[in-house]
Amino acid sequence: MDFLVLGPVEVRADGRSIEVGSGRERLVLAQLLLNADRLTAADRLVETVWTAPPRTAKGQLHNMISNLRRRLGGVIFTRPLGYQVTLDGHRLDLAEFRSLVSRAGAAVEHAESLELLAAAEALWNGPALANIAGDWAESVRASLHAERLAAAVAWLEAALSLGRHEDVLRALPGLIGEHPYHERLRELHMLALVGVGRRADALTEYRGTYRLFAEELGIEPGVGLRAIEREILQDAPPAGWVYPRQLPPVPTILGGRDDLIAAVENDLCRAGPAAPPMVVLVGPGGVGKTTVAVAAGHGLLGRFPDGHLFADLRGMHADPIAPHTVLGRFLRALGVAPAEVPDDPQERLAAYRSRLAGRRVLVLLDDVASEEQVRALLPTFAGCATVITSRQRLTALVGATRWTVPVLVDRDAVELLARIAGPERIAAEPASAQAVVEACGRFPLAICIAAARLAAHPGWTLADLHRRLAAEHGRLDELRVGDLDVRSSIGLSYRLLDLPQQALLRRLAILDAPDWPAWVCDELIGRAADGLLDDLVGVHLVDPRSVDAAGQLRYRLHDLVTEFAAERARAEDAESERDEAVIRVLRTWLALASAADARRGYGLGHARGVPAPQVPASAAAAVACDATDWFEAERVSLVRAVTRARRLGRGDLAAQLALWISGFLKSRNYYDDHERTLRDAWAMVQNDRLRLGLAHALFSAFMTTDRDDEMPVLLSEARMLAQRLGERDQEVRTFLQSGLYAKRRGRLEEAIGWSERALASCREDAPILLVTTSLHGVATAHAEAGRPQMGIALSERAVAIQRTGDAPAMTAMRLLGHGEVLMDAGWHDEAERVLTESLETLESVGNDAAAAVGLLRLGELALRRELWTEAEALLRRALAVFERIRDHSSTAMTLRSLGDLALARERSVDAVEPLRRALAIWQRLGFPLESARTHHRLGLALSALGDEVAGHHSAECRRILLELGLEPACLRLPPLPAFAEVTGPPDHGTRD
Numbered sequence: 001m002d003f004l005v006l007g008p009v010e011v012r013a014d015g016r017s018i019e020v021g022s023g024r025e026r027l028v029l030a031q032l033l034l035n036a037d038r039l040t041a042a043d044r045l046v047e048t049v050w051t052a053p054p055r056t057a058k059g060q061l062h063n064m065i066s067n068l069r070r071r072l073g074g075v076i077f078t079r080p081l082g083y084q085v086t087l088d089g090h091r092l093d094l095a096e097f098r099s100l101v102s103r104a105g106a107a108v109e110h111a112e113s114l115e116l117l118a119a120a121e122a123l124w125n126g127p128a129l130a131n132i133a134g135d136w137a138e139s140v141r142a143s144l145h146a147e148r149l150a151a152a153v154a155w156l157e158a159a160l161s162l163g164r165h166e167d168v169l170r171a172l173p174g175l176i177g178e179h180p181y182h183e184r185l186r187e188l189h190m191l192a193l194v195g196v197g198r199r200a201d202a203l204t205e206y207r208g209t210y211r212l213f214a215e216e217l218g219i220e221p222g223v224g225l226r227a228i229e230r231e232i233l234q235d236a237p238p239a240g241w242v243y244p245r246q247l248p249p250v251p252t253i254l255g256g257r258d259d260l261i262a263a264v265e266n267d268l269c270r271a272g273p274a275a276p277p278m279v280v281l282v283g284p285g286g287v288g289k290t291t292v293a294v295a296a297g298h299g300l301l302g303r304f305p306d307g308h309l310f311a312d313l314r315g316m317h318a319d320p321i322a323p324h325t326v327l328g329r330f331l332r333a334l335g336v337a338p339a340e341v342p343d344d345p346q347e348r349l350a351a352y353r354s355r356l357a358g359r360r361v362l363v364l365l366d367d368v369a370s371e372e373q374v375r376a377l378l379p380t381f382a383g384c385a386t387v388i389t390s391r392q393r394l395t396a397l398v399g400a401t402r403w404t405v406p407v408l409v410d411r412d413a414v415e416l417l418a419r420i421a422g423p424e425r426i427a428a429e430p431a432s433a434q435a436v437v438e439a440c441g442r443f444p445l446a447i448c449i450a451a452a453r454l455a456a457h458p459g460w461t462l463a464d465l466h467r468r469l470a471a472e473h474g475r476l477d478e479l480r481v482g483d484l485d486v487r488s489s490i491g492l493s494y495r496l497l498d499l500p501q502q503a504l505l506r507r508l509a510i511l512d513a514p515d516w517p518a519w520v521c522d523e524l525i526g527r528a529a530d531g532l533l534d535d536l537v538g539v540h541l542v543d544p545r546s547v548d549a550a551g552q553l554r555y556r557l558h559d560l561v562t563e564f565a566a567e568r569a570r571a572e573d574a575e576s577e578r579d580e581a582v583i584r585v586l587r588t589w590l591a592l593a594s595a596a597d598a599r600r601g602y603g604l605g606h607a608r609g610v611p612a613p614q615v616p617a618s619a620a621a622a623v624a625c626d627a628t629d630w631f632e633a634e635r636v637s638l639v640r641a642v643t644r645a646r647r648l649g650r651g652d653l654a655a656q657l658a659l660w661i662s663g664f665l666k667s668r669n670y671y672d673d674h675e676r677t678l679r680d681a682w683a684m685v686q687n688d689r690l691r692l693g694l695a696h697a698l699f700s701a702f703m704t705t706d707r708d709d710e711m712p713v714l715l716s717e718a719r720m721l722a723q724r725l726g727e728r729d730q731e732v733r734t735f736l737q738s739g740l741y742a743k744r745r746g747r748l749e750e751a752i753g754w755s756e757r758a759l760a761s762c763r764e765d766a767p768i769l770l771v772t773t774s775l776h777g778v779a780t781a782h783a784e785a786g787r788p789q790m791g792i793a794l795s796e797r798a799v800a801i802q803r804t805g806d807a808p809a810m811t812a813m814r815l816l817g818h819g820e821v822l823m824d825a826g827w828h829d830e831a832e833r834v835l836t837e838s839l840e841t842l843e844s845v846g847n848d849a850a851a852a853v854g855l856l857r858l859g860e861l862a863l864r865r866e867l868w869t870e871a872e873a874l875l876r877r878a879l880a881v882f883e884r885i886r887d888h889s890s891t892a893m894t895l896r897s898l899g900d901l902a903l904a905r906e907r908s909v910d911a912v913e914p915l916r917r918a919l920a921i922w923q924r925l926g927f928p929l930e931s932a933r934t935h936h937r938l939g940l941a942l943s944a945l946g947d948e949v950a951g952h953h954s955a956e957c958r959r960i961l962l963e964l965g966l967e968p969a970c971l972r973l974p975p976l977p978a979f980a981e982v983t984g985p986p987d988h989g990t991r992d
Helices: 023-034 042-049 057-072 093-106 110-121 135-161 165-178 183-195 199-217 223-233 258-268 289-298 323-333 345-356 371-377 410-421 423-428 430-439 444-456 462-469 486-495 499-509 519-525 532-538 559-572 575-600 617-623 627-647 651-667 671-682 688-705 708-725 728-744 748-761 768-784 792-803 808-824 828-844 848-864 868-885 888-904 908-925 928-944 950-964
Strands: 002-004 010-013 076-079 082-085 278-282 308-312 362-368 385-390 401-404 543-547 553-556
Touching: 002 093, 023 042, 023 057, 023 082, 023 135, 042 057, 042 082, 057 076, 093 110, 093 135, 093 258, 110 135, 135 165, 135 183, 165 183, 183 199, 183 223, 199 223, 258 278, 258 289, 258 385, 258 401, 278 289, 289 362, 289 385, 308 323, 323 345, 323 371, 345 371, 362 371, 410 423, 410 430, 410 444, 423 430, 423 462, 430 444, 430 462, 444 462, 444 486, 486 559, 499 519, 499 532, 499 559, 519 532, 519 575, 519 617, 575 617, 575 627, 575 651, 617 627, 627 651, 627 671, 651 671, 651 688, 671 688, 688 708, 688 728, 708 728, 728 748, 728 768, 748 768, 768 792, 768 808, 792 808, 808 828, 808 848, 828 848, 848 868, 848 888, 868 888, 888 908, 888 928, 908 928, 928 950
Parallel strands: 278 385, 278 401, 308 362, 362 385
Antiparallel strands: 002 010, 076 082, 543 553
C-alpha cells in the first residue's frame, strides 16, 4: 500500500484509493503515519482528537483503531502504551521524501543532488495534510512545509552551482511570493540575475527587498544580501581579474566522511560581519584531512564564485613553503602579472588583501606547520573563507572552528576497502576484511594502500593479506604501493620532533600497553618528561583517550605509529637501554599494585612477605583514589606487565607482579587473567620463596577454575618448598589446601584431619588469616559430613578472630561460612543475620562471586523456611552471576538448590531439568560427593513421577557413599517433608 500525507491524507493499493473513514479516523491515521515505525502514545492521540476528551475517549479511540485495521489490514499494531503503524514494505511518501533529501545532501556531485531533490519535490501533491483541519494539523503542516522549502533552497543552490541560472530564475518567483521575507531566496535571485548578466536587475531586486524589509519588518537586509550588493556595485572585476580554480579534484573514493564534510561546509557558510569563517582540520598523517577539506571545498563552489585558491605548505617536510612564496603564487593566480608582484613582504601582503576585497574566494591551505606560516595568507574580507589542514593543533588561530579528523569506524573502513578492492572480494571474506581494516588501524591511507595491493594481486585472498599485515614486524613494508607509503607519512612527523621527543615516542612504542597514564613517560626516560607528552599529543602521534576510573587521563599510540616507532627503537636504541626503560615502568606498576592491594585488603595473602619497591613521587597520585578503581583502570596493563617481565627474563619481577595483583583479579572474577599471570610467572621464577607464593596462588586459581587434576602435584611441590624454606606458616597453608582438595574429592574425614593439623600447627603469632582459615576448614568439613553442631563454635571463633584484623572482605567470607554452618544446624534466625551482614559487605567491596554465594545461601535458608517466592528470587539472582562469571561448581550448586525448591513445592516435574544439569556439571568436574547428593534428589523427583530410572539414581548415590565411607547425613537435605525419604545407610557388610 501507498500512504500519502504530502497533500491530502490518502491510502492507495494497486492504484485505487482505499476509504479511510471519518474525519477523526483520518486524523488518527495521520498521526500514526507521521510517527511510522514508532510508538504513538494513546494519550497523545486522545489529546489531539479531542480538545476536551470525554470519559469514553479511550474506548472511542480503540473503536477507531479497529475500524482502520479492518480497512487497511495488519499495519497497525497495539503496544502496551499506544499504537504503531509498521510500514514493513509499504510506502510512505514523507519517508521517501526525507530519504531523497538526505541522499541529496550526501551526494558528491551537484547533478546527482539536483536529480534527487527534483524527485523529492515531485512527491508533493498540494499542502500537507490538506484534508485535515485543526491546530495540530496546522502545526504539523507548517513544519513539513519548512522541510519542503529547505529542499527547494538546496535544489536552487545546486542548480546555481551548475550554472543553470535560467532554471533558478524560473523557479524563484513562486517561492518568493510564498516566502517574501526569506533572505536566502532573495540572495539566490540576485546571484542568478548576475549569472545571466542582469546586474541592474539584481540591484533593483536588492532595493525592492530593502524597502520591503524596512517597511514591513523595520530591519535592513542581512549580511549576505548586503555583500552581494557591494560586489555588484563594484561594476566590474579589477583589471586582469581571473577566477582561479585551484582545488585538487574531488577524491573518487570517499569513506565515512559525509557528516564531517557537511559540518565543515556548514561552518564555512557562517559568514560573520567581522571576520571570514576559518575551519582547521587536524589529525595524524594519513587520516584524510586533505580529502575532507577538498570535498568540502567542491561542495561550496557556488558559495565562492570568485575563485578557489589552494597551496600545499609542506609543513611536515624539511623545507616548508614560506608564506611570502605562497602570496606570490596566489597573486599570480588572481591575475597579477608576474612582473607586477611586489617583492617587499608588506607590499605583497597588501596587494593580496586588496585583490580579495569584496570578493568571495575560498582559500585552502594544506599541511600547515604553524600559525605563523598561515597568518599572512588568511583573507580578511567577510565574503571569503579559509580551510586549513595540519598535524599540529594550531591553537593560536583564535576564532577558528577546529575539527579533529578521526580514523574510520568499522563499517566505513570496510566499505572503503570494498570500493577499491571490489565488493565481491569483501563479501566473500567478511571476517578477514574486518581483520584487514583493524590491522590498518582504520586509517584511510593504510586502507587505500591495502586495497590497492589487493587489486594488484587478484590471486591474494583477504586472509593472505591479513597474515602479511599481522606479522610481528614488517607491517609497514606491506602498507606501501607506488608513491603511497604509511611509513613515510608517519616519518614526516617523526623527523620534525626534537631528540627528546623522538626518544619518548620510541620508548612508548616498546612498552606493550594498550594505554597508559602520564607518569609512565617519566619512568620511560628516567626523568621528568617536562611536557614532552603534550608535544607528542600536539602533533597527533599520541592520542589522549579519556579519564579512567582512577581519575587519570590515559593516552595511547595508534597501532601504525607504534609499529613505526618500534622500528626506530630497534634501529636507534641499544637493547639494554630499551629493557631498562621498560623495567622501570614495570617496577613502578609493581609498587603501585602493592600499595593498592595493601590499602584494599583483598585478603588472599599470596603476596605476604613479597618485596615491592617504593612508589616514585611522579606516580604517587595514581593510587590516591579508591584502590579497586585503580586496579580496574590498570588491569590490562598489569596483566601484560607480567608477560613482559617474563619475556625480559625477569622471572622475579613477573612473580612479584602476579602475586600482588592476584587478590584483585580473583575477587573481581577475572579468572582467565588470574590463572594466566600466575602460570606465566610460574614458568620462569626460580626463587623458592616466590615459587612457594605462586604455588599457593595457583592452587586458589585452580579451585576457581576446577582444575583438580593439577592440584596434587602443586600441593606436593608447595609442601616441599615450605619445608625446605623452614616456613611454618607456609606449611600450614599447604595443610589447609590439602584439606580443601580432600573435601572437593568427597574425602571429608581426611579434610577434617588436614584442617585440624593446620589449626594445631599455627603458632601463637600466626597471621590472623591462617588461623581463621584453619577454623573455617574444620567447621565447614563437619557441616559437609552432616555434623554442623560440631562446627558452630569453630566458625563463630573464626569470625571473632577475623574481626580483629583490618580486612572486611575476609571477615565477610568468614561470616559466609559461619552462616552456612548455622543454617545446617537449624539456627535460622542467627544464620539470616550473619548471612545478611556478609552479603552487604561483599556487595560493598565489589566481590560479585562471593556475594552470589551469599545470595545462594540466603536462598537456601528461605527454602528451609518455606518462603518459596523469596527463595526462587534469590537463587535466580545467584545463578545469573555464576553463569556470567563461568563459575561451574557454584552454578551446579545453585541448580541443585532450584531442584530442591521444586521438590519442596511438590513440583517434581520442575525439579528434573535443573537437577540433571547440575549432575552433568558435577560429573564433568569429577566431584563424587556432589554427584551423589544430586543423584539422590533426582531419584526422589523421578520416583514421584513414576519413572523407573529413579532406582538407578538412588543406587548410584548409595554406591558413591559406600566408596567414600560416608553416611546419608552428608547429603545435606533440607529438613522438609519432601526430603523425609532418605537413602538408607550404605551396607558396609557387602565389602570384602
